[in-house]
Amino acid sequence: MTTTFDRTRLRDVHLVPLTAYRSDGGLDTEKQREHVNRMFLAGLKVFLPAAGTSEFHNLSAVEVLEIVRATRQGTGPHAAIFAPVGLQIGHALEIARGAADAGADGLMFMPFAHPYLSDAGIADYYQSVMEASDLPVMMYKKDALPSDELLLTLTNDPRVVGIKYAVNNIHQFRQTVLRDGGKTEWLCGSAERFAPFFMLAGAPGYTTGAGNLCPRLTLAMHQAFSAGEYAEGMRIQELILPIENYRAREGDSFNISMLKHGLKRTGFDFGPPRPPGRALTQAEEAEIDALLDPILSAEQRLSSEMLIAGL
DSSP: OOOOOOGGGGSSEEEOOOOOBOTTSSBOHHHHHHHHHHHHHHTOOEEOTTSGGGTGGGOOHHHHHHHHHHHHHHHGGGSEEEEEEOSSHHHHHHHHHHHHHHTOSEEEEOOOOOSSOOHHHHHHHHHHHHTTOOSOEEEEEOSSOSOHHHHHHHTTSTTEEEEEEOOOOHHHHHHHHHHHTSSSEEEEOSHHHHHHHHHHHTOOOEEESGGGTOHHHHHHHHHHHHTTOHHHHHHHHHHHHHHHHHHTHHHHTTHHHHHHHHHHHTTOOOOOOOTTSOOOOHHHHHHHHHHHHHHHHHHHHHHHHHHHHTO
């Protein structure tokens, strides 16, 4: 019997927390717990540990489960945590079978990194993993496959509580949401650059990586758009955009290293990404420092205002 999950909890900001490494390259679960706890106390309530910005493709199944466990320890019982599954089927099954014990509320199928894909093969893969766990699932679409047709078929399954959609064709997304008719939650997988437009088209929640550096700003952006305060939402989005624009450079290859450098600037050194993650030059670090200054200042001001207001 699939574990019951209130899918309306997904109508929020979903943090992909950065992964902390020790100097020897192994996981630093203590730093991981501390970071997640800071993010939770800042207001984030949905976590996707060990997913894309958390270096999923560089992690063993055992490490994924360790990070999920550290995330639960950092948040306590009140956060929604989805463990990522993907890569070869054995890797996915190992995570699926251990995710509940590690503290996950659900599984999230990562985009496929395979040269020979079809909807038929993807459907079989999904089914095999879902049969290995009682947890509810989300699917993450970042390319043509899985097709929208397959996703719409899958939303008939009550185990499917959400679709994270990261193909940035808003019209296509809107038509697919309308065809679904409310059977599942449709979510933006393209972070703050596209979240406002996805929200208008039917995605009440979105993924964030920038939230590792400015959790209160991205939550304020989400709150503004949810309340229909579009001018305020766009004002906050403009503050956050320099992070997202830098991460997107050269085929998104700065996605992780940019955030890890930013986190180090705030006093939390998580180590560089594992290879083949991109290393930063001194010039790139200086560029990032300059663009982060106003964002981190705005985050600190918002934190102080919330503290004064007792929020």
